[in-house]
Amino acid sequence: MxxxxxxxxxxxxxxxxxxxxxxxxxxxxxxxxxxxxxxxxxxxxxxxxxxxxxxxxxxxxxxxxxxxxxxxxxxxxxxxxxxxxxxxxxxxxxxxxxxxxxxxxxxxxxxxxxxxxxxxxxxxxxxxxxxxxxxxxxxxxxxxxxxxxxxxxxxxxxxxxxxxxxxxxxxxxxxxNVPAEELPPTGAIVGIDMGTTHFLTTSDGGHEANPRFLGSVAEELAQAQRHLATFPKRTRQRTKRHRAAARRVAKLHTKVRRKRLDFHHKTASALIAENDVIAHERLNTAGMTKSPAPKPDPDNDGAFLPNGAAAKAGLNKSILDAGWGQFLGILANKAESAGRLVIPVDPRNTSRTCPPSLGGCGHVAKENRITQAKFQCTACGFTANADHVGASNILDRAGLALCAAA
Structure with missing residues (x-):
């Protein structure tokens, strides 16, 4: 490999x-x-x-x-x-x-x-x-x-x-020609649901806290960026003070990136060590973090209707700070080296389906997801943590994929 x-x-x-x-x-x-x-x-x-x-x-x-x-x-x-x-x-x-x-x-x-x-x-x-x-x-x-x-x-x-x-x-x-370092089998299989409240939730109900590395330096970074913006354009990249201010901003971003990368490696290693099969949603983070399209006002030329861009910007920032794409790439690479299996599944309605594996009825409805953290089935009344429900449904879909492959 x-x-x-x-x-x-x-x-x-x-x-x-x-x-x-x-x-x-x-x-x-x-x-x-x-x-x-x-x-x-x-x-x-x-x-x-x-x-x-x-x-x-x-x-x-x-x-x-x-x-x-x-x-x-x-x-x-x-x-x-x-x-x-x-x-x-x-x-x-x-x-x-x-x-x-x-x-x-x-x-x-x-x-x-x-x-x-x-x-x-x-x-x-x-x-x-x-x-x-x-x-x-x-x-x-x-x-x-x-x-x-x-x-x-x-x-x-x-x-x-x-x-x-x-x-x-x-x-x-x-x-x-790097030899694989296969780990001994554990017999365990798990589904994980990526989120922003928690970095990930497993199908057995465990949560991995979201460190929010960017938020931890947000105030310091904002101050450094404001200082950098005070330099007029004609002097940018021309003076020693401007170069020092630019290095300060870059240093903070580098610090965040290194912490995030270290966290992703350690989290992926723990999952690989404990499970033989890991299922996750097939996420398109680039599409998920796109800005919403503008909505022209049909009654006023040149005017636009509210499109939720401000709220979407906050969600995009949280998703990018969590670094789902980078984590899933690291997880796949480590799994290949350790002889583990990673299964990406269709993400549609994983958090809107009443989970049969947890005693639910399998009913699918948008209204089942009451909040980001709470799930309550409108058909049978089953209530659980929304991320736990998503992880359980992901695991169920992975099981179906394994059966179909067999």
Whole structure:
């Protein structure tokens, strides 16, 4: 199986400066290749530019600018051009599907944070000093950078990526042939219902509290954002004070993201360790967090009717803060490694159906869901926690799916 390992880098000051220059020059290459494609699109007499043509120009580019482009790995520059090719591929796919296309944009140096080396040994080398007790990774143009390896790496290293997050640098290894670490069977099966009041509720009635990481720093973040907004546009990204204010906002968001990721990993690990089969709703979080469409007022041109956007914005914020999509992705990956089974089921009416497994009648009605926390069947009067009802119905649907597969 495939697995990614992420380790903190501890570069020297010289190496840190070289890493910054590497990002800057790859960003320049990306923007230059994008500009060439834009120019080709605007001139009807020119043919479209593809990755193969731009990759063939690399040799000339490196010879023309040896100080900025010639010093870096040829393969990593090809990977940057493939990144642009992938962006255009996604753009044309969205156009074909009738979605909002989102034409590829130029990258500022603050938004270009990753350089990929497609093959270990080609411009980079993992564990480049095996005779040393300290693990290092060698990067062309940078040197042997010390790595804080907090766990062993298994399998064969395929690709190596260097990533900047705020003022920290990380190395990400993509490895294949990683042996699965199957856990002993427990004989347990559980359904989970994701929510905002509780992060999740299990079919046996257990609740996992929602930490609300964004809310814990909301006041401090709002203050930092107000301070950042006081700088006039003409001085933005020009002064030391503005850059410090921007770093403050980014640091708070990074803190929230790390806490949320740690919580998701620990929660998923606990579920995997205790259950053989885990069922959850097949959630489309991108669709769930869309803003409601505006409602034009037929009686007044240019006016709009209330559409509940303010209330929906609060719900969207809670859903995104909980990070359901990220958690379910982590859960699926951990389950594959541990030999567990994760079953996504149809989410329709899971919280509106009177649960037969809890002694309910199976009646389905919108009115059954009285509040976010309370369920009361209008047919038989069964009453229970709404999230518990949803988790029980999810488990029932998973059982039907397993029977159908058998």
């Amino acid at each position: 495939m697995r990614a390992y992420k380790f903190l880098l501890r570069p020297t000051r010289r190496q840190q400066a070289a890493l910054g220059e590497m990002l800057r020059d790859h960003c320049s290459l990306y923007n230059g290749a994008l500009q060439e494609r834009r120019d080709a699109y605007r001139h009807a007499s020119m043919t479209s530019v593809k990755y193969g043509q731009q990759s063939a120009q690399l040799k000339e580019i490196r010879a023309f600018d040896p100080e900025r482009q010639g010093r870096w790995s040829f393969s990593s520059q090809q990977a940057t051009l493939r990144r642009l090719e992938a962006a255009f591929g996604a753009f044309f796919r969205r156009v074909k599907d009738g979605q909002n296309p989102g034409y590829p944009r130029f990258k500022g140096i603050g938004r270009f944070d990753t350089v990929t080396f497609p093959k270990d040994g080609d411009g980079c080398r993992w564990d480049s000093t095996p005779h040393d007790t300290q693990t290092r990774v060698r990067l062309q143009g940078v040197g042997h950078v010390r790595v804080h390896r907090h766990r062993p790496v298994e399998g064969r290293v395929k690709t190596i990526s260097v990533k900047r997050e705020q003022n920290r640098w990380y190395v990400v290894l993509a490895c294949d």
